[in-house]
Amino acid sequence: MTRLRHRPALDVRVEIRGELPREDAEYARARALETATALGPDAHALRLRLTRSRDRSMARPSLAQAHVELADVGPVRVQLATGTARESVDLVLGTLAGRAVRLREQGDIGFAVAYESAYRPQFADRPLAQRRIARHKAVVLARRTPERAALELLALDRRFHLFEDAVTGRDSLVHRCSPGGGVELCAAAPSLDLAEAARRLWLINRPFVGYTDPGDGRVRVLYRRFDGHYGLIAPVSDGRIGAGTLSALD
Structure with a gap:
């Protein structure tokens, strides 16, 4: 008899900080689950945090942070900021997935740091x-x-x-x-x-x-x-x- 091996339920968590429309929050959860699934069975505990700043002086007020544990690599984390929640979700999860592939295959992240510099989070201008x-x-x-x-x-x-x-x-x-x-x-x-x-x-x-x-x-x-x-x-x-x-x- 052949026994089927089932993958444990994916541990995916999304945290929202600040005001965010319900449809954007649901979009973030769906994309996080999609990304965790695409990363394969060695991916565990994907975390996505969205923070929306109220500071109108910030050109990129939507901050997204993503973290995943890869059994064959270890922890991988990305933190980027854009103008909208959906844009930041797509960018940070896409970057996380690309970085995971690069680390698995090459052992480094190549030129990712230089590319991502345009999306680095901004510091609030506090006196x-x-x-x-x-x-x-x-x-x-x-x-x-x-x-x-x-x-x-x-x-x-x-x-x-x-x-x-x-x-x-x-x-x-x-x-x-x-x-x-x-x-x-x-x-x-x-x-x-x-x-x-x-x-x-x-x-x-x-x-x-x-x-x-x-x-x-x-x-x-x-x-x-x-x-x-x-x-x-x-x-x-x-x-x-x-x-x-x-x-x-x-």
């Missing part, structure tokens, strides 16, 4: 006096070679990636270079306290600043959030991570 650290993320750093960390940086569509060097055991940081989209290893993070790091972030007008905390000698990253506030990533030495856990779509 300096109103900015605060809106989120503090405590993370146990993964032990990686710089090459592996760089690959994860691109696959997870991040501007920077904090990790523990597999050879030296030291806190290390890789980040994207602008405008070409290449990846660079930060040789030495300057020793700064949080106030000094915030001042430097404001002065250089970059998405983030990596620094070494003088109290414990660990590398931290202070970064700009799209809502105009700041976020702080700090490494911890054990597995006790509370509400600041780094999530797939952050």
